[in-house]
Amino acid sequence: MASKILPNLIRYIISEVQDDGYEILRTRLVKLLYLCDYYYFQSERKLFTGLDWVRYKFGPYAFELNDVTRRMGLELGEEELDFTYGRGVKYEVYDDVPDPEKWLNSRERIIVNRVIERWGSEDLNTLLDYVYCDTEPMIGVEFYSRLSFQTIKRGLRYVENVSLDLAANDVAEIRGFLDKKQPLSKNPISANFGESKEKKDEPDTPSILGNVVLKNYSSANFIRGRE
Numbered sequence: 001m002a003s004k005i006l007p008n009l010i011r012y013i014i015s016e017v018q019d020d021g022y023e024i025l026r027t028r029l030v031k032l033l034y035l036c037d038y039y040y041f042q043s044e045r046k047l048f049t050g051l052d053w054v055r056y057k058f059g060p061y062a063f064e065l066n067d068v069t070r071r072m073g074l075e076l077g078e079e080e081l082d083f084t085y086g087r088g089v090k091y092e093v094y095d096d097v098p099d100p101e102k103w104l105n106s107r108e109r110i111i112v113n114r115v116i117e118r119w120g121s122e123d124l125n126t127l128l129d130y131v132y133c134d135t136e137p138m139i140g141v142e143f144y145s146r147l148s149f150q151t152i153k154r155g156l157r158y159v160e161n162v163s164l165d166l167a168a169n170d171v172a173e174i175r176g177f178l179d180k181k182q183p184l185s186k187n188p189i190s191a192n193f194g195e196s197k198e199k200k201d202e203p204d205t206p207s208i209l210g211n212v213v214l215k216n217y218s219s220a221n222f223i224r225g226r227e
Contacts, residue, residue, distance in 0.1 A: 002064045003050035007072050008098050009033070009112065015097045016113075017120040026089040027058050028124060031131050034060040035115045038135050040108070041149045048108065053147040059131045060138060060147055 003009075013032050017024040033049055040048035051062035074091055100109055119127055132138055137147035 001050050002062075002068060003048070005103050006049055006051070006068055008100075008103050009036070009049065010069065010072065010074075011093050011097045012100055012112070013116060013120075014091050014093045016116045018092065020121055022121045023090050024120075025124075026091065028120075028127065029091060030061055030065065031059060031127055032115055032119060033062075033065075034131065035119060035135075036112055037149065038137070038152065039111045039115060042152050042154055043111075044107075045154070047149065048111070053137065053149075055138065055141045055143055055145050055147060059128060 010029065010033070013029060014024050017028075017032075033051065034053060037047045037049050037051065037053070040046070049062075051064055053060045053062050055061075069091075074093075100112070104112065119130075136151040136153065137149050139151075141147060
């Protein structure tokens with residue numbers, strides 16, 4: 001079932017892409033929504049939009065979007081355009097877009113903005129190639145089949161352009177620590193274990209010729225994490 005935030009998400013994506021000076025076709029809009037779900041599921045293991053994705057023309061598609069966009073009145077801004085893979089519909093948003101901070105949490109905003117920044121203006125062929133070939137739910141799936149997001153690999157090594165999104169005060173605190181910390185490693189200590197000239201109470205030990213260099217490689221890393 002589609003999420004209640006989906007209309008606001010659609011307006012926000014269209015508005016941001018337009019503000020960057022680019023046109024947004026129906027095909028691109030759908031793929032950006034899909035990638036929001038893809039990256040959100042990669043870390044949160046649940047869908048963001050709540051859409052039921054299937055493999056359809058030009059990749060993933062959710063048929064619920066037809067009713068959602070119709071209720072939003074986006075038909076008023078439609079315009080038929082030719083592009084490489086066929087014909088598309090250009091969307092425009094004429095009304096004000098709600099402040100995303102009021103309906104998205106910080107993690108959701110990071111993911112949505114990341115999708116828009118990376119793919120909002122990307123060549124459409126490149127975008128489609130990525131969705132078809134590099135997102136696990138689309139690989140090996142037959143036409144009209146439902147996409148399984150459970151196939152998405154998880155872990156930081158699979159996430160592109162990972163950002164911790166640290167707050168300014170956290171960054172200042174870390175920098176202050178780095179400026180104040182003292183080096184923990186010491187200079188090498190040389191020790192000569194040759195025969196001693198001084199007399200000792202204990203028996204003499206066999207002489208060992210040469211020098212031995214002892215190094216102290218003690219170190220400590222301090223990592224302060226956030227969600």
